[in-house]
Amino acid sequence: NPPRGSLPRRGREPSPLPRARAMDAPPAKRAKSVLEELRKEGLRDGEAVLHELPAFARDLLAQVRERFAFDTLEEADAAFAETCTQESVEEARECARVRELIRFMRAELDGACRRFTTLEAWLKLKTPKVEDGNNFGVDVQRQFLSVVQDYRNYAYKELCALKNHSWNRAVVSESMERTVTEELSECRKRLDADGTPPMADEHCGGASSSGQGVVTESTRMVRQNTNRAPHVTLYRRYFKDLEVEFYFKLRHTARNLALYYMNAYDMFEKNWEKVLCPRGQSMSGLMY
Template identity: 20%
Template sequence: MDDFKEHLQEQTELLFKESFPAKCQKFHSLIDDPLLSRDAVSIVSKIVKESCGKLKDEVKKRSDSEDIFYTPAQSDSEFDESSERSRKLKRKLDIHRQQEKESEKIDYSKMDSNPYIAKLIETLKPDMRDLVESCNTVKTWVQLQIPEIQDGNNFGVEVQEEILEEVRKVEDECNSFLKSISVYHLTRAEIVSKFAKHSTVEDFVSALEQLDVKEFVTLRLMALEMRSYCLALLDLFDKNMERILTPRGINNANMLVY
């Protein structure tokens, strides 16, 4: 147990000396990067419109190549199978109907994810995962600093518990951001699948555009929030480290400092 505590202590010290400051700097740089610029919203919208246009063209080409036009007089009930021409036309119609059934099972259309949003997610997601793990490490370390319960002189313990609550809050927020990314992909897939079947409905294009723009704004907000969280944790622990390490050695005048 002592070896584990010592290892945890070393990890926590490394986090506050190197990892958290580096994350602050990285998120700060990302916010100023053109990739997360507010002007990039127009790029996101343009990509959606272009990809929807391409998918619409693919669906139209496939539909045109499979269309067979025949008059009401050529309905099944009026086919004269004694005629060779009628038998050939009926076979052709049967094949077409079979192809329609198969096409209901297989959708040959393809629409890629928005590459701009995908790049942002690929950039931010690893750092958010790292921050969740870092919070878990810090949380465990603080918990191990909490002394046994005693009557009186528990103000330092209250400071530790408040700090734990702050760390949990950051951890929960990061997990919520990660979950929202999964929800985004699922929602986008549903809109795209509907648009592939009803490519003449322009509202699906608008819905997809608004979804991607909203995700871009959310990802920018994530970068801003992650920077703020890292800075807040650094500041909080810097001001309260003595209270964390020696909770019984302080009085009620030395409560949590923000």
């Protein structure tokens, strides 16, 4: 029996696994090895994309000047009025110029999404361990990351919105169709038993003496595209305005991408110490 007034003994509790031993276990070592490979790859790709941003902006602006030839609304109106003919509106033909610009912008927006996503991963790998102390540099780094994420979201949103132009054209084309009701009378005759046609009136409305004459009447709904209605001129003008508006929207989006490339690198250049070393670690081995 334990001495009087002493606490009863408990079974020996297992000591907690030391932190070093837990991180030195084989699964942890394998995970650390894979993570280190991914970290090196992410840092390498991120730095490569970061320093190419000014070149991306320059090349994109050159493409904008080459592909978007119309600077004023009057020039675009005159050019698209020639392509938005009555036949093209009735058949909902796509404008070749706009279609080519859509292909160009789809490739540019997809590339922007990939670049900003790579840059976002690079910044997250540069984030220091969470701890107390000087967090001013961490806040600057976080602000830069937020800007990069906003640019990435903008590029993705504009990429998804490219399909809306085709939808708008389809809606206008469908609204040009009108519903026409046609009354059709169909007469079918069956021969009598002796091979002679039954007696009926000239309109097939009567019945034969044997009651075998058959008259059927059907009604069908026909949707047809009318090209003689007065509102076709208004639809043609609306089609032209859709093309002009979308043309300038694509140009605005391309210029925005070039501006975002420049802004992202300019922000990094002005705050590179805080972005690379948020807490003022040793500057050896860095890019600058």
